[in-house]
Amino acid sequence: MDNKINYILKKVKTPGQYINSEYNSETFSIYTKWNKQNVVKICLCFPDKYVIGMSNLGIEILYKLLNSHDDILCERIFVPEIDMEEELRKENIELFSLETKHKLKEFDIIGFSLQHELCYTNIFTVLSLANIPFRREQRKNLFPLIIAGGPCSCNPHVLEEYIDFFILGEAEESLIKVVKTIQEFKIKNITNKTTLFCELNKYNEVYLPGYSKKVYPAVVDIKKSFYPKNPTVPIIRTTHNRLNIEVTRGCAYKCNFCQSTFINRPLRFREKQQLFELIEEGLNNTGFEEIAFSGFCVTNYPYLTELIDFVHKRYDDKYVSISLPSLRIEDINEELLKGLSYPRKSTITLAPEAATERLRKVLNKEISNEEIFKKISLLYKFGFFKIKLYFMIGIPTETNEDIEQIPKLVKTLEKYFPKMSFNVSISVLVPKPHTPFQFCKMDSYENLNNKLLFLAKSLRKEFKIKSIKSKIYASFIEGLISRGDKYVGRLIESVWSAGGRFDNWSECFNVDLWIEKIVSEQIDLQKYIFTEYNDVEKFVWDDVQYSVSKEKLYQKYLSSINQIKSLEHSFVPTCEIIKDAHVSAKPKQDVAYSNICTIRLRFSKKGMLKYISHLDQIEIIKRALRMANLPLCFSQGFNPQIKMSFAPPTPVGYESNSEYVDVELFYPVDVKSVKEKIDKCLPYGFSLLAAKIFFAPLNKIPALNNVxxxxxxxxxxxxxxxxxxxxxxxxxxxxxxxxxxxxxxxxxxxxxxxxxxxxxxxxxxxxxxxxxxxxxxxxxxxxxxxxxxxxxxxxxxxxxxxxxxxxxxxxxxxxxx
Missing domain, CATH: 3.30.70 (Alpha-Beta Plaits)
Known part of the structure; x- marks a missing residue:
């Protein structure tokens, strides 16, 4: 098996995503448990590529939580890219887990995390490559059980013919409870599925297809819930390569289009002291140079500025930067921006969603144009010159005037803030279940096409779009799946059988294939996404009950669409506009050490690590140097980097005993102790062979790549x-x-x-x-x-x-x- 895997890894792009070897992974613990009796074996699947899945906090929490139990082991699987899928089929290799390379059929449970509807075709890729029947009635054996959870499971019916059961809501406590129940059946050697399902049906948060009951998704107390202190560090660069600290859960705002607002209630905060500990242990255990405070309502956290100050004071010499998710415009203030302005300034993302105040009221985002100008002026003052603006089209009651105001707003901002660079993103409203907008219909293709054509023409520099048709239909498909039933599930299987893969990636989304299969499967789009409903209409997801009732959601919907059209404020702002007064990043003075030196390090990389790229290797070494707490010198300017110089890179696929790097230090260190420190901070297969001190700064030593x-x-x-x-x-x-x-x-x-x-x-x-x-x-x-x-x-x-x-x-x- 290993020889076969090695053979195909030489033939695919980005082979590093299939090798494991991650720092802080649970591989050793998993190996020790694999052959123990009565251990429940779980494989968590994120139905997308490794670079996306490794950035998902939910998967990481469950992975660490499950492996913290002596009688449970949990491995992971991500969807192989198309070239890897082809090689697996050609060599007749069944899909295997990331950690131990066991076949998926050898696990007791395979759990899918449903994060986005356009990833659903990938579920069939995983099951097919694992040689597991798609339909639950075709799977006669008790194991492996195919389960699912995540935000998209708020409408489980679209996959009800394929998934054995769903765990709805926040899974930290529910999943452990379910696994322990399954373990009891395993110990007693009870293999009857019906008996197990009757037992699981007693849990309020578990939905079992074919069992009629009201399902109440689980909510946990995040002050007491599990959170990993030693996060798994990806072996290759991922979409979000940083330490992720969940500060809040839930949302205080009630945007009518936002499903997360309604299915993640109530708003909850983690304890300040707990967060201090998570930050310290997380950075010390990972070596990341960036920390992300995550949550739908991070800026509502009462101690946010204290968290930011803590990071700056504790890690000032390591230049750890801080990022936040999309900022609520009304929550931007000077104290917050001061903390975010150094050591690196990132792009600030704002989501006005609409360019007119009336339409923002329809969305329940009551922000004035005056407020937008005021807060962008504040961003300008603190030197945040790269701004991403999110707008939405296809909103109920939307008029041509609402669309025309989008480029007017952007052009006015550019006029008043000429140093700023504005990047515009336009999305299509998808009415999701369990939101007030679940009652509204989607805008027509003709209307959306005209709107996007106008915006693309009016915002040539700020808004780029490759295919208007694909963008519109991707939104239609997302809406169809989110509101779908078992017939839509069959459509997804049909699309997959015809070659549909990675539909969430624009370069892979095949719009013509979806249209063809919608016609052949006789799916009525009018019924699913182009009809407006009232509160007596029965939705397929009505058997799932979140905290806001269907009646209240309908009242909010009626209230939103009955907004009276009023005159918009002029785009000439009356607030004070700050010009040429931006605050630079915190100055970092050159320390006048007379004993600045350079340490030359010689690393080896063996085994599966030969499949990582040179750029990925650089990140591994940088994180190890940070974790080893060496007195590192950094470059100056707006993006400080460790002063280091590498020898010529080794091609992907070669092992090596000659990965050399020169690193500048503020003062000499003991070579022996450095080797011990750094070795502890490297992933399996990577080690430090030798080190030597040169009593000269890096710029006085000939660059390795040159000599x-x-x-x-x-x-x-x-x-x-x-x-x-x-x-x-x-x-x-x-x-x-x-x-x-x-x-x-x-x-x-x-x-x-x-x-x-x-x-x-x-x-x-x-x-x-x-x-x-x-x-x-x-x-x-x-x-x-x-x-x-x-x-x-x-x-x-x-x-x-x-x-x-x-x-x-x-x-x-x-x-x-």
Whole structure:
């Protein structure tokens, strides 16, 4: 199995997402529990790519929580990208877990986190690759149970033919309760599904297809709930590569379109002291350079500025920056912006949603245009010049005037704040279940098309859109799935069978395929998304009851659409506009240490870590240096970075004992203790081999990338090599080959004797090669070996870059440490 996996990883892009080896993962604990009796084995699946799923806080909390129990093990799986799916099918390899590479069929429970409707086709990819029947009635055995949760499960009926049961609401306590019940059945060797489901049906928050009852999603006390102090650190760069600290849960606002507002009530705060501890332990255990305070209502947290001050005071020398989710315009204030303005300024995201005050009242976002100008002026003052503005179209009662005011508002802001860069995002309103807008219909294709055409023309610089048709239909499909029943579930399966994958990614969304299948499956869009409903209409999701009743939601809907149209305020602001008075990032003075030095580090990467890229490797080393608490020097300016310089990178797929980096320090450190500290902070497969101090700043030492010009490789061949071929190489004066640079038509002639310093055989299957690095003439070692010994292309199955050297003009070789 491992050899097969290694084989296909060489053929796919971004192989690092399939290897595990993450720092702080639970792999060791999982291995120790795997063969223990009565341990419940769970595999959590995020139905999207690793780079998205590893940024999801819910998955991380459940992963750590489940593994904290001695009698439960939890692994993870993310959806393989299309190239990996093709390789798995071609090599007949069943889908495996991330940590131990066990087949998914070997688990007791496979749990899907339903975060977005356009990820639903990916569920079928996972089940298909795992060779697990789609329909629940086709799965005769008790295990594996296919379960689901997450925000989209607030309407479980669309997947009711495929999922055994759903856990609705916040799952920290509910999932443990359910798993313990399943464990009891496992211990007693009861394999009857009906008996188990009757037992699970007693839980208010569990929805079992075919069992009629009212479901009440779970709500937890976050002051007492589990939260990981040693978060798993992704092995490759992800969408949000930072420490995520949940400050609040729920939302105090009641935006009529926002499903999260209504299904995550009430608003709850974590204790201030608990957050101080989570921040400190989280940063110390991960080495992240950014911390995100998350929650729908972060700016409502009464101690937010204290949290920000705590980070700055405690981690001032490490330049830890702070980010917040989309800011409520009314919550922006000077104290908050002062805390966010250093050490790095990020793009500020604001969501006025509509450009007219009347339409914002329809959404229940009562912000005046005057307030928008006032707060953007404040952002300008503090030097936040990159602003992202979110608007929505297709809102009930929307008029052409409402649409026309969007570019007018943006252009006026640009006029008054010329140094600012405004990026505009336009989304289509999708009426979601359990919101006041569940009663309204979606806008027509014709109307939305005209609106987007107008906005794209009016905001050529600020608003970019590749395909208007795809954007509109992606919203229609999202609405269809969110409001769907079992027939829509069958539509999703049909789309998947015809090739639908990763519909949440614009480059993968196949609009024509969806249209074709909607027609062939006889799905009536008028019924699902183009009809306005009243409060007596029975929705398929009515058996799920959140804190706000259907009657109250309908009253809010009626109130919102009956807003009286009033004259808008002029776009000439009456508030004070601050010009050319922005506050710079907190100044960082150069410390006049006379003993600034540079430490040279030599790392090795072995095993599966050979599949990570050089950029991912840089992030691993940076985090390790931070966790090791070295006296690091940082660059100056608006984006301080660790002062470091790397040797030439190792290609993806090579193991290495020669990953060199120079790092500037404020003062010398003990080399032995540094090795011990850094080794503890590296993921499995990565280790520090040696270190050396140079008593000079980094800019006084020749950059490794400029002076290293010779690499030593050990190449393992599948078949024996012919020694006579090596003799022939040395006896032949000129062996000229043609090299074509990737993506270029330029051909360069290279003499192998010019680039090969030496080559020798350790035995008939192991070659040691000293290869020069010459600009425009550098060759891959496997290419050189195959050429000299006339081997097949895939014969070199493992390559180790053993060391790097400097070859001077006299041909002498100098080591780096």
């Amino acid at each position: 290293v010009n010779l690499a030593e490789y050990i190449i393992f061949c599948e078949n024996e090599v012919n020694e006579d071929m090596l003799k022939n190489f040395f006896e032949t004066k000129d062996i000229v080959i043609e090299k074509q640079k990737f993506g270029s038509s330029t051909i360069t002639k290279v003499n192998l004797h010019e680039v090969v310093k030496n080559i020798e055989l350790i035995d008939k299957k192991i070659v040691v090669l000293y290869l020069r690095m010459i600009p425009n003439k550098t060759l891959k070692p496997e290419f050189v070996v195959n050429k000299i010994f006339m081997l097949e292309e895939d014969n070199c199955y493992n390559i180790i870059r053993e060391n790097l050297y400097i070859e001077n003009s006299n041909g002498n070789i100098l080591g780096l440490i």
